[in-house]
Amino acid sequence: MRPQIHPSPSGTRDVLPDEMRELRDITEAVRSIFEHDGYGEVWTPALEYEAVLARGGGAPPAYRVFDDHGEVLALRTDMTVPIARLVATRFATAEPPLRFCYFAHAYRGVRPHRGQMREFLQAGIELVGAAAPQGTAEVLTVLHHALDAVGLRDFRIGLGDASLYPMLLRSHDVPEGAVELLMDTLVRRDFVALEAELGRLGLADDAAELLLRVPQIRGGPEVLKDAGGSVADAVAGLTGLYELLSPEVAERVIFDLGLVRKMGYYTGAVFDVYDPALGAPLGGGGHYDDLLGRFGRPLPAVGFALTIDRLHIALTGEEKGAEA
Amino acid sequence: MTTPPPTSDLVIAVPRGALMRETLDRLDAIGIDTAEVRSNDRKLLFADIGVVTMRPSDVPTYVEAGAADVGITGKDVLKEQPEREVYELLDLGYGRCEMVLATVDGPDPSVEALRRLGVMRVGTKYYKTAIAYFEETGRQAEIVEVKGSVELAPLTGLVDAIVDLTATGTTLRENHLVIRESIYVSTARLIANPVSYKLKAAAIDAMLEKLRAP
Numbered sequence: 001m002r003p004q005i006h007p008s009p010s011g012t013r014d015v016l017p018d019e020m021r022e023l024r025d026i027t028e029a030v031r032s033i034f035e036h037d038g039y040g041e042v043w044t045p046a047l048e049y050e051a052v053l054a055r056g057g058g059a060p061p062a063y064r065v066f067d068d069h070g071e072v073l074a075l076r077t078d079m080t081v082p083i084a085r086l087v088a089t090r091f092a093t094a095e096p097p098l099r100f101c102y103f104a105h106a107y108r109g110v111r112p113h114r115g116q117m118r119e120f121l122q123a124g125i126e127l128v129g130a131a132a133p134q135g136t137a138e139v140l141t142v143l144h145h146a147l148d149a150v151g152l153r154d155f156r157i158g159l160g161d162a163s164l165y166p167m168l169l170r171s172h173d174v175p176e177g178a179v180e181l182l183m184d185t186l187v188r189r190d191f192v193a194l195e196a197e198l199g200r201l202g203l204a205d206d207a208a209e210l211l212l213r214v215p216q217i218r219g220g221p222e223v224l225k226d227a228g229g230s231v232a233d234a235v236a237g238l239t240g241l242y243e244l245l246s247p248e249v250a251e252r253v254i255f256d257l258g259l260v261r262k263m264g265y266y267t268g269a270v271f272d273v274y275d276p277a278l279g280a281p282l283g284g285g286g287h288y289d290d291l292l293g294r295f296g297r298p299l300p301a302v303g304f305a306l307t308i309d310r311l312h313i314a315l316t317g318e319e320k321g322a323e324a
Numbered sequence: 325m326t327t328p329p330p331t332s333d334l335v336i337a338v339p340r341g342a343l344m345r346e347t348l349d350r351l352d353a354i355g356i357d358t359a360e361v362r363s364n365d366r367k368l369l370f371a372d373i374g375v376v377t378m379r380p381s382d383v384p385t386y387v388e389a390g391a392a393d394v395g396i397t398g399k400d401v402l403k404e405q406p407e408r409e410v411y412e413l414l415d416l417g418y419g420r421c422e423m424v425l426a427t428v429d430g431p432d433p434s435v436e437a438l439r440r441l442g443v444m445r446v447g448t449k450y451y452k453t454a455i456a457y458f459e460e461t462g463r464q465a466e467i468v469e470v471k472g473s474v475e476l477a478p479l480t481g482l483v484d485a486i487v488d489l490t491a492t493g494t495t496l497r498e499n500h501l502v503i504r505e506s507i508y509v510s511t512a513r514l515i516a517n518p519v520s521y522k523l524k525a526a527a528i529d530a531m532l533e534k535l536r537a538p
Binding site: 111114189191193216254 | 389407414
């Protein structure tokens with residue numbers, strides 16, 4: 001008899017027991033680290049009011065429904081915005097710092113491919129009410145512990161500052177309208193377009209050269225020292241953060257002065273996690289000052305999210321590489 | 325930190341077809357010996373020099389997945405695949421051609437179609453480029469995707485106009501087609517995988533510097 005085929009929606013998939021056991025090993029390893037480091041696990045609804053997500057300013061939701069009152073609901077696109085809502089409403093008077101972790105699915109309207117489904121499981125933490133750079137250093141330490149516990153050996157953490165390039169542009173009197181356009185090209189790392197747009201601004205040659213060169217700077221701590229001039233002020237925050245990191249975390253760091261994350265809420269340090277076994281980041285995060293204020297509890301916060309599927313792919317890739 | 329790997333540790337995706345010869349010339353000029361690639365037309369993978377060869381439109385696919393660290397392809401290909409997560413590092417300048425809107429000679433049939441029927445029919449291999457262009461210019465167009473010679477479509481009345489890439493304009497002229505509008509100019513670009521760009525920064529920067537040198 002021919003089996004009947006009932007497809008699941010594009011960008012979703014089933015997980016069967018063999019794979020599930022491996023995924024469980026990963027999430028359990030990460031969960032034990034989060035719990036040990038003082039991050040209590042929370043659940044929030046997969047569905048939020050669309051207005052709540054819009055207030056947070058994360059990735060635009062891809063799936064919307066009406067409820068029985070005609071309200072527009074949307075599937076969350078990350079956990080950072082729901083946790084901001086949760087902190088403001090459920091912990092309105094709690095004494096910071098607050099530490100939360102989560103293991104939750106998020107939903108985005110992406111082009112589905114390996115490691116990037118429309119429904120994807122994230123593991124992450126949020127540290128609310130701890131100022132930079134101490135808070136960022138703590139979160140990077142937890143991140144290192146978690147990746148280590150998963151069994152990844154070759155991972156690196158790309159570290160940048162979301163405020164660095166806008167600050168640099170403004171210090172060279174680049175008009176506000178152009179700042180947005182230039183940031184947009186930098187998010188895509190379209191350096192050809194960046195060079196063309198900088199050329200249109202009519203800046204002095206050395207200023208244009210600097211503004212094109214700085215976002216391409218990446219490497220060890222020596223690149224911060226070499227930066228010099230007007231860039232030295234901009235990287236002072238990163239230097240301060242780096243000094244707080246323990247040696248085993250610090251040796252994983254690659255500074256990336258052009259690092260800009262797509263989520264609009266980051267205001268300070270931002271980071272991505274890379275592994276040579278996968279062509280896309282395993283996850284990332286950063287520091288955000290304004291997001292909780294949008295929900296009425298103005299506190300600085302920092303967090304990260306790791307995509308479990310990508311950890312799994314990188315782990316199997318590293319195992320394959322070790323056998324070869 | 326370990327010493328940076330030599331440039332040859334990069335896997336480079338090289339486009340076959342019109343861009344291939346100049347791409348290999350540029351690789352030779354920066355010290356990658358491509359003699360074997362030139363002499364062997366069927367082989368696709370050249371592990372010794374880290375070169376893989378493929379259709380230009382496959383280059384972003386390999387680079388996005390990290391199967392190649394860097395690659396060379398036309399801007400026309402990148403514009404047609406805007407969702408690919410690759411970094412565009414350098415305009416290499418060669419392989420210059422132009423994306424144009426063309427119609428048959430004489431009175432412009434696309435203007436007539438827009439005026440009387442409200443919609444112009446446009447044949448192209450560059451579906452996304454065409455959709456975006458008519459949206460930007462505020463015209464209603466029905467895009468007819470063809471795989472083979474686009475020049476045939478307006479001659480047979482299948483479409484009112486075509487959106488196509490032209491280097492010299494010879495093929496258009498031979499088919500009595502004239503360029504009505506220029507959409508953009510395309511050249512060869514160096515692209516990189518986002519993770520390789522960080523983890524192999526030294527090798528990629530060394531390659532960039534050599535490619536930039538006049």
